[in-house]
Amino acid sequence: MSRLGQSHILAIGGGSFRPSPRYGFLEPSGLLRYALDLTGEDRPRLSLLATALGDDANWxxxxxxxxxxxDVEVSHLTVFPMPNVDDPREYLLEQDVIYVSGGSVANLMALWRLHGLxxxxxxxxxxxVVLTGQSAGALCWHVGGNTDSFGPRLRPWAExxxxxxxxxxxxxxxDPQRRPLLHESIASGELPEGYAADEGVGLHYVGTELVQAVTVEPEGAAYKIERDGSGGVKELRIEPRLLAS
Structure with missing residues:
Protein backbone atom coordinates (compact mmCIF):
# COMPACT_ATOMS: atom_id res chain seq x y z
CA MET A 1 0.00 0.00 0.00
CA SER A 2 1.08 3.57 -0.54
CA ARG A 3 3.37 4.70 2.27
CA LEU A 4 2.11 8.21 1.69
CA GLY A 5 -1.25 7.32 3.22
CA GLN A 6 -3.07 8.51 0.10
CA SER A 7 -5.52 6.91 -2.32
CA HIS A 8 -4.08 6.64 -5.83
CA ILE A 9 -5.64 5.67 -9.15
CA LEU A 10 -3.70 5.60 -12.43
CA ALA A 11 -6.22 5.30 -15.28
CA ILE A 12 -4.37 4.36 -18.49
CA GLY A 13 -5.73 5.17 -21.94
CA GLY A 14 -3.62 2.46 -23.57
CA GLY A 15 -0.01 1.32 -23.80
CA SER A 16 0.49 -0.45 -20.47
CA PHE A 17 2.57 -3.14 -22.17
CA ARG A 18 4.82 -3.19 -25.23
CA PRO A 19 6.56 -5.86 -27.28
CA SER A 20 10.15 -6.23 -26.20
CA PRO A 21 12.39 -5.31 -29.18
CA ARG A 22 15.00 -7.75 -27.96
CA TYR A 23 12.98 -10.80 -26.97
CA GLY A 24 9.59 -10.37 -28.64
CA PHE A 25 7.46 -10.90 -25.52
CA LEU A 26 5.41 -8.26 -23.77
CA GLU A 27 7.07 -6.03 -21.21
CA PRO A 28 5.53 -3.37 -18.96
CA SER A 29 5.85 0.24 -20.10
CA GLY A 30 7.00 3.09 -17.88
CA LEU A 31 3.37 3.65 -16.91
CA LEU A 32 3.43 0.45 -14.84
CA ARG A 33 6.76 1.42 -13.26
CA TYR A 34 5.13 4.71 -12.28
CA ALA A 35 2.19 2.90 -10.65
CA LEU A 36 4.49 0.55 -8.76
CA ASP A 37 6.65 3.43 -7.56
CA LEU A 38 3.58 5.08 -6.00
CA THR A 39 3.60 2.32 -3.37
CA GLY A 40 7.02 3.27 -2.00
CA GLU A 41 7.74 -0.45 -1.64
CA ASP A 42 11.00 -2.06 -2.74
CA ARG A 43 9.19 -5.24 -3.79
CA PRO A 44 5.50 -4.35 -4.22
CA ARG A 45 2.76 -6.96 -4.32
CA LEU A 46 0.99 -6.71 -7.67
CA SER A 47 -2.37 -8.35 -8.30
CA LEU A 48 -3.67 -8.94 -11.82
CA LEU A 49 -7.42 -8.93 -12.52
CA ALA A 50 -8.54 -10.17 -15.93
CA THR A 51 -12.28 -10.21 -15.21
CA ALA A 52 -12.93 -8.07 -18.31
CA LEU A 53 -11.32 -10.82 -20.40
CA GLY A 54 -13.26 -13.65 -18.77
CA ASP A 55 -10.19 -14.49 -16.64
CA ASP A 56 -8.31 -15.46 -19.79
CA ALA A 57 -5.53 -17.85 -18.73
CA ASN A 58 -3.31 -16.98 -21.70
CA TRP A 59 -3.36 -13.28 -20.81
CA ASP A 71 11.26 -6.91 -8.55
CA VAL A 72 7.55 -7.47 -7.87
CA GLU A 73 5.51 -10.20 -6.26
CA VAL A 74 2.85 -11.07 -8.85
CA SER A 75 -0.41 -12.88 -8.16
CA HIS A 76 -3.91 -12.85 -9.62
CA LEU A 77 -7.59 -12.97 -8.69
CA THR A 78 -10.12 -14.80 -10.84
CA VAL A 79 -13.84 -15.51 -10.47
CA PHE A 80 -14.18 -18.31 -13.07
CA PRO A 81 -15.32 -20.96 -12.30
CA MET A 82 -15.16 -19.68 -8.70
CA PRO A 83 -12.86 -17.27 -6.86
CA ASN A 84 -9.35 -18.70 -6.70
CA VAL A 85 -8.73 -17.38 -3.17
CA ASP A 86 -10.68 -18.15 0.00
CA ASP A 87 -11.35 -14.51 0.90
CA PRO A 88 -11.15 -12.06 -2.06
CA ARG A 89 -11.60 -9.02 0.20
CA GLU A 90 -8.71 -10.03 2.45
CA TYR A 91 -6.59 -10.85 -0.59
CA LEU A 92 -7.19 -7.44 -2.22
CA LEU A 93 -6.43 -5.56 0.99
CA GLU A 94 -3.06 -7.33 1.19
CA GLN A 95 -1.90 -5.98 -2.20
CA ASP A 96 0.15 -2.88 -2.99
CA VAL A 97 -1.03 -2.44 -6.62
CA ILE A 98 -4.05 -3.88 -8.41
CA TYR A 99 -3.91 -3.88 -12.22
CA VAL A 100 -7.14 -4.43 -14.19
CA SER A 101 -6.99 -5.52 -17.81
CA GLY A 102 -8.91 -4.20 -20.78
CA GLY A 103 -11.89 -6.03 -22.23
CA SER A 104 -15.60 -5.75 -21.47
CA VAL A 105 -16.15 -3.16 -18.75
CA ALA A 106 -19.88 -3.94 -18.62
CA ASN A 107 -19.23 -7.63 -17.94
CA LEU A 108 -16.48 -6.73 -15.49
CA MET A 109 -18.76 -4.56 -13.37
CA ALA A 110 -21.57 -7.11 -13.39
CA LEU A 111 -19.25 -9.82 -12.07
CA TRP A 112 -17.53 -7.54 -9.56
CA ARG A 113 -20.90 -6.57 -8.10
CA LEU A 114 -22.07 -10.19 -8.05
CA HIS A 115 -19.00 -11.23 -6.03
CA GLY A 116 -18.72 -8.07 -3.92
CA LEU A 117 -15.39 -7.15 -5.49
CA VAL A 129 -3.77 0.22 -2.36
CA VAL A 130 -2.86 1.73 -5.75
CA LEU A 131 -5.53 0.98 -8.37
CA THR A 132 -4.59 1.00 -12.03
CA GLY A 133 -5.58 -0.51 -15.35
CA GLN A 134 -6.02 0.11 -19.04
CA SER A 135 -9.18 0.74 -21.11
CA ALA A 136 -11.90 -1.18 -19.21
CA GLY A 137 -9.43 -1.14 -16.31
CA ALA A 138 -9.45 2.66 -16.45
CA LEU A 139 -13.16 3.23 -17.12
CA CYS A 140 -14.28 1.09 -14.18
CA TRP A 141 -13.05 3.51 -11.49
CA HIS A 142 -15.04 6.40 -13.02
CA VAL A 143 -18.78 6.98 -13.40
CA GLY A 144 -18.47 5.72 -16.97
CA GLY A 145 -17.42 6.46 -20.51
CA ASN A 146 -17.81 4.95 -23.96
CA THR A 147 -17.48 1.21 -24.43
CA ASP A 148 -17.57 -1.50 -27.08
CA SER A 149 -18.89 -4.01 -24.50
CA PHE A 150 -22.13 -4.29 -26.49
CA GLY A 151 -20.70 -4.39 -30.00
CA PRO A 152 -18.22 -2.66 -32.34
CA ARG A 153 -20.26 0.54 -32.34
CA LEU A 154 -19.44 2.39 -29.14
CA ARG A 155 -22.17 3.19 -26.64
CA PRO A 156 -22.21 5.51 -23.62
CA TRP A 157 -22.05 3.60 -20.35
CA ALA A 158 -22.51 5.04 -16.86
CA GLU A 159 -22.45 2.08 -14.49
CA ASP A 175 -10.24 5.10 -32.21
CA PRO A 176 -12.09 7.72 -34.27
CA GLN A 177 -15.39 6.97 -32.50
CA ARG A 178 -14.09 7.95 -29.06
CA ARG A 179 -13.77 11.75 -29.10
CA PRO A 180 -17.05 12.74 -30.81
CA LEU A 181 -19.16 10.30 -28.79
CA LEU A 182 -17.63 11.40 -25.50
CA HIS A 183 -18.28 15.03 -26.41
CA GLU A 184 -21.87 14.21 -27.35
CA SER A 185 -22.47 12.16 -24.20
CA ILE A 186 -21.14 14.89 -21.93
CA ALA A 187 -23.02 17.65 -23.75
CA SER A 188 -26.30 15.75 -23.39
CA GLY A 189 -25.73 15.01 -19.71
CA GLU A 190 -25.69 11.26 -20.29
CA LEU A 191 -22.18 11.30 -18.86
CA PRO A 192 -20.63 13.76 -16.40
CA GLU A 193 -17.76 16.04 -17.32
CA GLY A 194 -14.46 14.24 -17.24
CA TYR A 195 -11.05 13.40 -18.59
CA ALA A 196 -9.58 11.46 -21.51
CA ALA A 197 -6.21 9.92 -22.31
CA ASP A 198 -4.39 9.12 -25.55
CA GLU A 199 -2.49 5.89 -26.09
CA GLY A 200 0.49 5.72 -23.77
CA VAL A 201 -1.00 8.25 -21.34
CA GLY A 202 -2.14 7.76 -17.75
CA LEU A 203 -4.38 9.94 -15.59
CA HIS A 204 -3.07 10.08 -12.01
CA TYR A 205 -5.64 10.85 -9.33
CA VAL A 206 -4.92 11.36 -5.65
CA GLY A 207 -8.22 10.89 -3.90
CA THR A 208 -10.66 12.24 -6.47
CA GLU A 209 -8.38 15.00 -7.77
CA LEU A 210 -6.44 14.69 -11.02
CA VAL A 211 -2.93 15.72 -9.99
CA GLN A 212 -1.15 15.10 -13.29
CA ALA A 213 -1.07 13.13 -16.50
CA VAL A 214 1.97 11.01 -17.39
CA THR A 215 3.00 9.54 -20.72
CA VAL A 216 5.47 7.22 -22.43
CA GLU A 217 4.52 8.68 -25.82
CA PRO A 218 6.14 12.07 -26.57
CA GLU A 219 3.13 13.17 -28.64
CA GLY A 220 0.52 11.81 -26.24
CA ALA A 221 -1.79 14.07 -24.25
CA ALA A 222 -4.65 14.08 -21.78
CA TYR A 223 -7.77 16.20 -21.94
CA LYS A 224 -10.42 17.72 -19.70
CA ILE A 225 -13.89 17.87 -21.24
CA GLU A 226 -16.39 20.34 -19.79
CA ARG A 227 -19.82 21.61 -20.81
CA ASP A 228 -19.58 25.08 -22.34
CA GLY A 229 -22.96 26.41 -21.16
CA SER A 230 -24.42 26.61 -24.65
CA GLY A 231 -25.27 22.97 -25.26
CA GLY A 232 -21.79 21.89 -26.32
CA VAL A 233 -18.47 21.09 -24.69
CA LYS A 234 -14.99 22.53 -24.54
CA GLU A 235 -11.93 20.31 -24.55
CA LEU A 236 -8.83 21.48 -22.69
CA ARG A 237 -5.50 19.82 -23.46
CA ILE A 238 -3.44 18.70 -20.47
CA GLU A 239 0.29 18.33 -21.15
CA PRO A 240 1.53 15.15 -19.49
CA ARG A 241 4.88 14.53 -17.84
CA LEU A 242 7.09 12.36 -20.04
CA LEU A 243 8.28 9.14 -18.39
CA ALA A 244 11.02 6.79 -19.47
CA SER A 245 9.41 4.30 -21.84
Missing amino acids: LLKMYGAFRDW DEALAEAWRAG GMGLLPYSCGVHYNS
Whole structure:
Protein backbone atom coordinates (compact mmCIF):
# COMPACT_ATOMS: atom_id res chain seq x y z
CA MET A 1 0.00 0.00 0.00
CA SER A 2 1.08 3.57 -0.54
CA ARG A 3 3.37 4.70 2.27
CA LEU A 4 2.11 8.21 1.69
CA GLY A 5 -1.25 7.32 3.22
CA GLN A 6 -3.07 8.51 0.10
CA SER A 7 -5.52 6.91 -2.32
CA HIS A 8 -4.08 6.64 -5.83
CA ILE A 9 -5.64 5.67 -9.15
CA LEU A 10 -3.70 5.60 -12.43
CA ALA A 11 -6.22 5.30 -15.28
CA ILE A 12 -4.37 4.36 -18.49
CA GLY A 13 -5.73 5.17 -21.94
CA GLY A 14 -3.62 2.46 -23.57
CA GLY A 15 -0.01 1.32 -23.80
CA SER A 16 0.49 -0.45 -20.47
CA PHE A 17 2.57 -3.14 -22.17
CA ARG A 18 4.82 -3.19 -25.23
CA PRO A 19 6.56 -5.86 -27.28
CA SER A 20 10.15 -6.23 -26.20
CA PRO A 21 12.39 -5.31 -29.18
CA ARG A 22 15.00 -7.75 -27.96
CA TYR A 23 12.98 -10.80 -26.97
CA GLY A 24 9.59 -10.37 -28.64
CA PHE A 25 7.46 -10.90 -25.52
CA LEU A 26 5.41 -8.26 -23.77
CA GLU A 27 7.07 -6.03 -21.21
CA PRO A 28 5.53 -3.37 -18.96
CA SER A 29 5.85 0.24 -20.10
CA GLY A 30 7.00 3.09 -17.88
CA LEU A 31 3.37 3.65 -16.91
CA LEU A 32 3.43 0.45 -14.84
CA ARG A 33 6.76 1.42 -13.26
CA TYR A 34 5.13 4.71 -12.28
CA ALA A 35 2.19 2.90 -10.65
CA LEU A 36 4.49 0.55 -8.76
CA ASP A 37 6.65 3.43 -7.56
CA LEU A 38 3.58 5.08 -6.00
CA THR A 39 3.60 2.32 -3.37
CA GLY A 40 7.02 3.27 -2.00
CA GLU A 41 7.74 -0.45 -1.64
CA ASP A 42 11.00 -2.06 -2.74
CA ARG A 43 9.19 -5.24 -3.79
CA PRO A 44 5.50 -4.35 -4.22
CA ARG A 45 2.76 -6.96 -4.32
CA LEU A 46 0.99 -6.71 -7.67
CA SER A 47 -2.37 -8.35 -8.30
CA LEU A 48 -3.67 -8.94 -11.82
CA LEU A 49 -7.42 -8.93 -12.52
CA ALA A 50 -8.54 -10.17 -15.93
CA THR A 51 -12.28 -10.21 -15.21
CA ALA A 52 -12.93 -8.07 -18.31
CA LEU A 53 -11.32 -10.82 -20.40
CA GLY A 54 -13.26 -13.65 -18.77
CA ASP A 55 -10.19 -14.49 -16.64
CA ASP A 56 -8.31 -15.46 -19.79
CA ALA A 57 -5.53 -17.85 -18.73
CA ASN A 58 -3.31 -16.98 -21.70
CA TRP A 59 -3.36 -13.28 -20.81
CA LEU A 60 -2.51 -14.04 -17.19
CA LEU A 61 0.36 -16.27 -18.26
CA LYS A 62 1.73 -13.52 -20.51
CA MET A 63 1.53 -11.04 -17.64
CA TYR A 64 3.53 -13.29 -15.32
CA GLY A 65 6.12 -13.48 -18.08
CA ALA A 66 6.04 -9.73 -18.63
CA PHE A 67 7.13 -9.06 -15.04
CA ARG A 68 9.73 -11.84 -14.96
CA ASP A 69 12.64 -9.39 -14.60
CA TRP A 70 10.89 -6.90 -12.31
CA ASP A 71 11.26 -6.91 -8.55
CA VAL A 72 7.55 -7.47 -7.87
CA GLU A 73 5.51 -10.20 -6.26
CA VAL A 74 2.85 -11.07 -8.85
CA SER A 75 -0.41 -12.88 -8.16
CA HIS A 76 -3.91 -12.85 -9.62
CA LEU A 77 -7.59 -12.97 -8.69
CA THR A 78 -10.12 -14.80 -10.84
CA VAL A 79 -13.84 -15.51 -10.47
CA PHE A 80 -14.18 -18.31 -13.07
CA PRO A 81 -15.32 -20.96 -12.30
CA MET A 82 -15.16 -19.68 -8.70
CA PRO A 83 -12.86 -17.27 -6.86
CA ASN A 84 -9.35 -18.70 -6.70
CA VAL A 85 -8.73 -17.38 -3.17
CA ASP A 86 -10.68 -18.15 0.00
CA ASP A 87 -11.35 -14.51 0.90
CA PRO A 88 -11.15 -12.06 -2.06
CA ARG A 89 -11.60 -9.02 0.20
CA GLU A 90 -8.71 -10.03 2.45
CA TYR A 91 -6.59 -10.85 -0.59
CA LEU A 92 -7.19 -7.44 -2.22
CA LEU A 93 -6.43 -5.56 0.99
CA GLU A 94 -3.06 -7.33 1.19
CA GLN A 95 -1.90 -5.98 -2.20
CA ASP A 96 0.15 -2.88 -2.99
CA VAL A 97 -1.03 -2.44 -6.62
CA ILE A 98 -4.05 -3.88 -8.41
CA TYR A 99 -3.91 -3.88 -12.22
CA VAL A 100 -7.14 -4.43 -14.19
CA SER A 101 -6.99 -5.52 -17.81
CA GLY A 102 -8.91 -4.20 -20.78
CA GLY A 103 -11.89 -6.03 -22.23
CA SER A 104 -15.60 -5.75 -21.47
CA VAL A 105 -16.15 -3.16 -18.75
CA ALA A 106 -19.88 -3.94 -18.62
CA ASN A 107 -19.23 -7.63 -17.94
CA LEU A 108 -16.48 -6.73 -15.49
CA MET A 109 -18.76 -4.56 -13.37
CA ALA A 110 -21.57 -7.11 -13.39
CA LEU A 111 -19.25 -9.82 -12.07
CA TRP A 112 -17.53 -7.54 -9.56
CA ARG A 113 -20.90 -6.57 -8.10
CA LEU A 114 -22.07 -10.19 -8.05
CA HIS A 115 -19.00 -11.23 -6.03
CA GLY A 116 -18.72 -8.07 -3.92
CA LEU A 117 -15.39 -7.15 -5.49
CA ASP A 118 -16.54 -3.59 -6.15
CA GLU A 119 -16.92 -2.99 -2.41
CA ALA A 120 -13.64 -4.75 -1.65
CA LEU A 121 -11.77 -2.71 -4.26
CA ALA A 122 -13.24 0.52 -2.92
CA GLU A 123 -12.10 -0.45 0.57
CA ALA A 124 -8.62 -1.28 -0.73
CA TRP A 125 -8.43 2.11 -2.47
CA ARG A 126 -9.40 3.93 0.70
CA ALA A 127 -6.76 1.91 2.56
CA GLY A 128 -4.02 3.06 0.17
CA VAL A 129 -3.77 0.22 -2.36
CA VAL A 130 -2.86 1.73 -5.75
CA LEU A 131 -5.53 0.98 -8.37
CA THR A 132 -4.59 1.00 -12.03
CA GLY A 133 -5.58 -0.51 -15.35
CA GLN A 134 -6.02 0.11 -19.04
CA SER A 135 -9.18 0.74 -21.11
CA ALA A 136 -11.90 -1.18 -19.21
CA GLY A 137 -9.43 -1.14 -16.31
CA ALA A 138 -9.45 2.66 -16.45
CA LEU A 139 -13.16 3.23 -17.12
CA CYS A 140 -14.28 1.09 -14.18
CA TRP A 141 -13.05 3.51 -11.49
CA HIS A 142 -15.04 6.40 -13.02
CA VAL A 143 -18.78 6.98 -13.40
CA GLY A 144 -18.47 5.72 -16.97
CA GLY A 145 -17.42 6.46 -20.51
CA ASN A 146 -17.81 4.95 -23.96
CA THR A 147 -17.48 1.21 -24.43
CA ASP A 148 -17.57 -1.50 -27.08
CA SER A 149 -18.89 -4.01 -24.50
CA PHE A 150 -22.13 -4.29 -26.49
CA GLY A 151 -20.70 -4.39 -30.00
CA PRO A 152 -18.22 -2.66 -32.34
CA ARG A 153 -20.26 0.54 -32.34
CA LEU A 154 -19.44 2.39 -29.14
CA ARG A 155 -22.17 3.19 -26.64
CA PRO A 156 -22.21 5.51 -23.62
CA TRP A 157 -22.05 3.60 -20.35
CA ALA A 158 -22.51 5.04 -16.86
CA GLU A 159 -22.45 2.08 -14.49
CA GLY A 160 -18.87 2.29 -13.21
CA MET A 161 -17.79 2.24 -9.58
CA GLY A 162 -17.82 6.03 -9.37
CA LEU A 163 -14.79 6.28 -7.08
CA LEU A 164 -13.90 9.12 -9.44
CA PRO A 165 -16.97 11.31 -10.12
CA TYR A 166 -16.09 11.88 -13.79
CA SER A 167 -16.43 10.32 -17.19
CA CYS A 168 -13.33 8.81 -18.76
CA GLY A 169 -12.18 8.56 -22.37
CA VAL A 170 -9.63 5.90 -23.36
CA HIS A 171 -7.81 5.12 -26.64
CA TYR A 172 -8.59 8.75 -27.38
CA ASN A 173 -6.28 9.24 -30.35
CA SER A 174 -6.49 5.75 -31.85
CA ASP A 175 -10.24 5.10 -32.21
CA PRO A 176 -12.09 7.72 -34.27
CA GLN A 177 -15.39 6.97 -32.50
CA ARG A 178 -14.09 7.95 -29.06
CA ARG A 179 -13.77 11.75 -29.10
CA PRO A 180 -17.05 12.74 -30.81
CA LEU A 181 -19.16 10.30 -28.79
CA LEU A 182 -17.63 11.40 -25.50
CA HIS A 183 -18.28 15.03 -26.41
CA GLU A 184 -21.87 14.21 -27.35
CA SER A 185 -22.47 12.16 -24.20
CA ILE A 186 -21.14 14.89 -21.93
CA ALA A 187 -23.02 17.65 -23.75
CA SER A 188 -26.30 15.75 -23.39
CA GLY A 189 -25.73 15.01 -19.71
CA GLU A 190 -25.69 11.26 -20.29
CA LEU A 191 -22.18 11.30 -18.86
CA PRO A 192 -20.63 13.76 -16.40
CA GLU A 193 -17.76 16.04 -17.32
CA GLY A 194 -14.46 14.24 -17.24
CA TYR A 195 -11.05 13.40 -18.59
CA ALA A 196 -9.58 11.46 -21.51
CA ALA A 197 -6.21 9.92 -22.31
CA ASP A 198 -4.39 9.12 -25.55
CA GLU A 199 -2.49 5.89 -26.09
CA GLY A 200 0.49 5.72 -23.77
CA VAL A 201 -1.00 8.25 -21.34
CA GLY A 202 -2.14 7.76 -17.75
CA LEU A 203 -4.38 9.94 -15.59
CA HIS A 204 -3.07 10.08 -12.01
CA TYR A 205 -5.64 10.85 -9.33
CA VAL A 206 -4.92 11.36 -5.65
CA GLY A 207 -8.22 10.89 -3.90
CA THR A 208 -10.66 12.24 -6.47
CA GLU A 209 -8.38 15.00 -7.77
CA LEU A 210 -6.44 14.69 -11.02
CA VAL A 211 -2.93 15.72 -9.99
CA GLN A 212 -1.15 15.10 -13.29
CA ALA A 213 -1.07 13.13 -16.50
CA VAL A 214 1.97 11.01 -17.39
CA THR A 215 3.00 9.54 -20.72
CA VAL A 216 5.47 7.22 -22.43
CA GLU A 217 4.52 8.68 -25.82
CA PRO A 218 6.14 12.07 -26.57
CA GLU A 219 3.13 13.17 -28.64
CA GLY A 220 0.52 11.81 -26.24
CA ALA A 221 -1.79 14.07 -24.25
CA ALA A 222 -4.65 14.08 -21.78
CA TYR A 223 -7.77 16.20 -21.94
CA LYS A 224 -10.42 17.72 -19.70
CA ILE A 225 -13.89 17.87 -21.24
CA GLU A 226 -16.39 20.34 -19.79
CA ARG A 227 -19.82 21.61 -20.81
CA ASP A 228 -19.58 25.08 -22.34
CA GLY A 229 -22.96 26.41 -21.16
CA SER A 230 -24.42 26.61 -24.65
CA GLY A 231 -25.27 22.97 -25.26
CA GLY A 232 -21.79 21.89 -26.32
CA VAL A 233 -18.47 21.09 -24.69
CA LYS A 234 -14.99 22.53 -24.54
CA GLU A 235 -11.93 20.31 -24.55
CA LEU A 236 -8.83 21.48 -22.69
CA ARG A 237 -5.50 19.82 -23.46
CA ILE A 238 -3.44 18.70 -20.47
CA GLU A 239 0.29 18.33 -21.15
CA PRO A 240 1.53 15.15 -19.49
CA ARG A 241 4.88 14.53 -17.84
CA LEU A 242 7.09 12.36 -20.04
CA LEU A 243 8.28 9.14 -18.39
CA ALA A 244 11.02 6.79 -19.47
CA SER A 245 9.41 4.30 -21.84
